[in-house]
Amino acid sequence: MSILEGKGVTKYFGGLAAVSNVDFSVEKGEAFGLIGPNGAGKTTLFNLISAAYPVKSGIIRFKDKDITGLKPYKICRMGVARTFQIVKIFPDLPVFSNVLLGLHFGHSSGMSSAEKASLALEYLDFVGLTQVKMAPAKDLTLANQKRLEVARALATGPELLLLDEIMAGLNPTEVSQAMELVNRIREKGITIIMIEHVMKAIMNICQRIMVLHHGEKIAEGSPREIANSEKVIKVYLGEKAHATC
Amino acid sequence: TTNTFAKDKIVVGMARPLSGPMATIGDSAFKPIYDTWTDEVNAQGGIYVKEYGKKLPIELLIYDDKGDLGTMTRLTEKLIVKDKVDFLWPSCGTAFVFAQAPIANKHGYVLITAEGGATHVKDMLPSLPYVFVSLSFSDWYQIPVLAELLGEKGAKTAYITFRADLFGIEYSGVAGIEFPKHGIEIIGLNSVPPETKDFAPIIKKAKASGADVFCAFGYPDLVLPATGTSMALDYNPKAWIGGPAVNFGFYHTTFGPAAEGVLGFTTFACSQSKAAQTLCDKLYKGKPEEINDWWGHPLYWAGLECWKQAIEKAGTLDQKVIREVLATEKFNTVLGPTWFENGLMAKECHTGEIGQWQKGIFEVVGPTKNATAKFVYPKSIWPAPPKK
Amino acid sequence: MITTFLDIVISGLLMGGIYALIAVGLSLQYGVARVLNISHGEFIMIGAFGTYILYKTAGVNPILTLAICGPVLFLIGFFLYKTLFKILLAFSDSAEIFEGKSLLASFGLLFIIQNIAILIWGADIKSYSFLNIGVDLGGALFPANRMVTLLFAVVISMTFYLFLAFTRMGKAIRAAAQNPRIAGLMGVNINQVLALCFGFGALMASFAGGLLSMCYPITTTMGMEYTVIAIIVVVLGGLDSIVGSFIGGFLLGIVGSIVTYIEPGLALVAYYAIFIILLLVRPTGILGK
Amino acid sequence: MLHVNHINAFYGKIQALWDISLNVHEAEVVALVGANGAGKTTLVNTISGLLRPTSGLIEFLGKRVDDLKSHSIVELGMSHIPEGRMLFPNMSVRENLEMGAYTKRVWKNKHKTLEQVYDLFPVLRARQRQLARTLSGGEQQMVAMGRGLMSNPKLCIIDEPSCGLAPIIVQEMFGIIGSLRSQGIAIFLIEQNVQQTLEIANRAYVLENGRLILEGNSQDLIQEEMIKKAYLGL
């Protein structure tokens, strides 16, 4: 069953078609990879799904409901959470409160505040930030800020999680840890769409990958198919796939 | 406020706009008068109060109300309730008079107002026995005199522009009643909000209307640029009246000989009497011409003289007694015999209403019985712009 | 009909020139140095009084005075930045904090400058008459002093625009506005640049004051009124755009002129209505990014 | 040419760098390796004058620089390409690049260098009028890199340049670093792509919790068990 579906999704910036007429369909429970050269429109697509930008034309369905035109907070409460490529944490709030906000507003369950607090700690533990839980978020390193974004997104209780380059800036060892984290999230039954330039991660985690170029879909398939696609190698992968960050 | 302790001074309290937007008015209107007057009285030892059997010098206690009405009312209360001053002198501005008068009255403090006066103060006064208004204003008796002067000369049409505030509304309103009585039709009327900067469209409209008389009822921020624009746009109505602004020395220093023939509101000219000449010398001699004010200054001065004489006549500092004296008796001031009638300075005491710049002097031209010079109508055209 | 219309538009342009002139300095101080200088109007006031005094006492031509008062105010602005605002910048953790603090500091400056001015010059109204003559443009008369102001507004703003857009220092000023730390990494001496900006802002204010005094009466308490105009014009135009301020000024001028022609009582209502509507349509000003 | 001698640095009361000493010589690529939060960025910020060391000495080209402001250090020929791009958001791509050539020394030649940078990153030529803030993440990284090269530096400090770049561009980037070295420019490189970094670098330092724990020839370091485990994911 597909959890998220897009038909003819299009977005222009001035004359530039950042995303143009893209169809996609993400199955419930899978990890779906989104790759493509810099400026291909990947982040823009995330912005369209999460309603940061209005869609110019096309339709996006989440769990068979049309979500185009909804407000971001509505979409979040329906179960779509995201992280940001250029991190957007609440810099002066403690790490803990960053996560707590997701619990307060992400979904409408009748949790008591004690339950929320303990859940928040659980998420922090899940991403490995327990030690810095009271520090202002701005004092974290970039990598930790990205982890914090993941925890905050999880706290909203999503069914679908959009991860935008959370492995950028990690060394290979740390990438492995992050991959493990993503897998653990998936084990919770959360569907994942991830943008990543780190091929090792994309290829190992995702069941299916979609490739964008100049806003258009140029390929879609299993990691193996993508890795061997002439087109993708030419515009994106290059001879040897090496990027870690 | 009479007290049994030996008194050695009379404390007078004031909330004045030393800063803020009203400072401009406060600084040039009542301030030079109370400064000069207080110095003069104190130099003579003060005011004789029989109750104490001696002269008591005046001490001023001045607070800055920042031109904020809320602050002014608070400070007035402070002066009365906390500082227990012997007397209250007025705050600055018509709205401020309206707000201060009920407070003074409530506490039984005599208040002779300075800057400010308006038709509807007349309706209020019966309920405010302690309040006395010194300044002349629109129908008391300026505009009726103006209308008569113009009517006699055969003016038929007028164009009025006025500042959108209490002052402007009143003057234009009263003109609307008085002008037609003398056969002058108002063919243009518009209000301009405070802080308006561009007067060219108005002057152009007035010029196009061809009216005999142009009136600018507003403060200097309207009248000065309106004058400048009239000159630049070569607008020469037969009469050009503006105020309050034309009555100040700075109007003349700004436009020099070009001010010739412009009309404004006034009370006196130095040449009117010996007393007037003496006051002129006291206030203006050896000082820059800018500070002259031919309308308000003599009236404020007279107001203070009334106050002093009322205290002397009463022989006590008891406000109630002094109020009685002020309300019923006549005083001798720079204006001649002076008295209050229903709380207003009687119009018979005014020594002039309308003035006109003639050869560098702001002559009284109306009412005719007080005139120091003949009313010139039509006024000469502005000095011609040099041809390019 | 057409001549009336032209007449209104030209009047509007003349007025707009004054608005633009008032705003350009502030645009520089806020757009670059991030100081929303509430005391901008006080600098205008000093410029105006300088001009008035020199004209009255020594008969110096007001236009000539620009060249005297300008540099003096530049220095004052420059050193004010070097002392007060530099310290504030050093102790502010973020741009927003600096903005808040510098706004408040300039609020304090307003009080100080105005009080000193009142002590020196009094609070009463001052005015002189200069170039109160008409200039004939296609059959309609226009005040010469306004034309001079317009001319200066155009020249000054153009010069500044060109300076910012094309010179090395101009680019440094703009870069510093956006990310001072990184501008430092490029070799820009931030404090110097910001101080220069602030100085230039004060210099413009003094020009504006000098030219204004030819058209309007002046008082030591007049500053706030002009600060408000300046802020509105700057925001209307878009913060980091000198050209925006210029357009904003003209827009206000022309709208004001049209409305004044129809119903003078609504002139200021129209200013603020235009301002508010425009911001709703373009939340970052006409040329804002 | 760069000589760092026993420096310590703090964020408030927390010490971020402990007694660091290192050297970079002419025309050499030196890598700085370390986990997240080890203090790499802190170290290079201290070198380029964005942060002040509390003690110790930094010399560049024989001149003491630890008490200079960053703008004076740039004049001497050190260029720092900061982490996280840090562009001037409301200036165009071209203006951002030009700012890189701000120092008097190179301003005059900026058109020539600009062409060279465009040749390195052709995408940027196509986007030269676009505002930096509207570029995609990877495009921004290219601008940051190009801007750093505009100052014609003698030493180039690059903090995580491949971050967010498509694999094919990452390859090019390493190519660029190689060619910079052959032009005689020294490079001090922080990069998470440790394998490839060590392959290209002459020498490397390893930073952990604000302390240097290892240094040496990069070929040797690649073989170190500890490195393999901690940084190569092997």
Next chain:
Amino acid sequence: MDITTLKSKKSLIWWTVIFTIFILLIFLPFYTQGYAVVLLISILVYVILTLSWVMFSGSTGYMSLAPAAFFGVGIYTSALIGKVFPFPITVLVGGMASFILAILVGALTLRLKGIYFAIFTFGLVMLIAYSLLFFEIQVTGTRGRFVIVMDYNTIYFYMLGIFMLLLLTTYLIKNSKYGLALRSIGQEEDAAAHTGVNVVGVKVMTFAISAFFMGAVGSVMATKLTYIDPFIAFSTTYSFMPVAMAIFGGTGSLYGPIIGAAILTYLEEILITKFAEVYMLIFGAILVAAILYLPDGLVGFIQKIWRRLMERNHVDT
């Protein structure tokens, strides 16, 4: 002793202190004479305005210069209906009118950020003032209006009541999830929206609640002015002063703005009466000095000293 009991003990002390102060304030008119109450009314006006301002602007970072608009709406309401309705109704209507205005304005200004929002709200004050002026001249043919006069103690108790209600509201908001939402909006609005916060709703609602208090205090204050006109009612002083007072006191805590407003109002009172000629000079110098030397506001400064003292005590024992 674990942290929670420590915390509750500390807050118990706080509550006792606050309670005592309130009791003192309630009985103040009975043991002082005349002017103290008048001055306290002025202080309360600014305290209420500043605290209301901080409720919205302090946490969201949207610097509103609209206080004068809401305050003025309250004043004008009082002038218009004060003679017709019982006073409590007038105050309520004043508050509600501001509340509704704030909802309209809030809904319109959502897209504005930073200084644009600040200046927009300032423009709003001016637009209202000038429109009202035009309306009064053209339609009612007057400019000023007289307001019913009340005795000081009544005014004082109304102010005190509004202040208590405001304090309670602020406290509740601050410690609820909405307080957190407001702060998150202040720091990274987009992220807040994508974390499920109804950014628009939370902002507009808080803006309107704070406006309610400003309007209510305006309708009470009107009776002290006795005479008003559009420019007196919508004086921009009431937009700027709360901002200055909040920053002066420090916006981080509940009592920062209160202390800031109280001290600045009192300071101003001293200056305009004792040093009238140089009041602005001194006031300005104090502002500048405060910004230079009290970077976290007065309260931040006090906290710092407090902490230092505590540390020293620790060392001593």
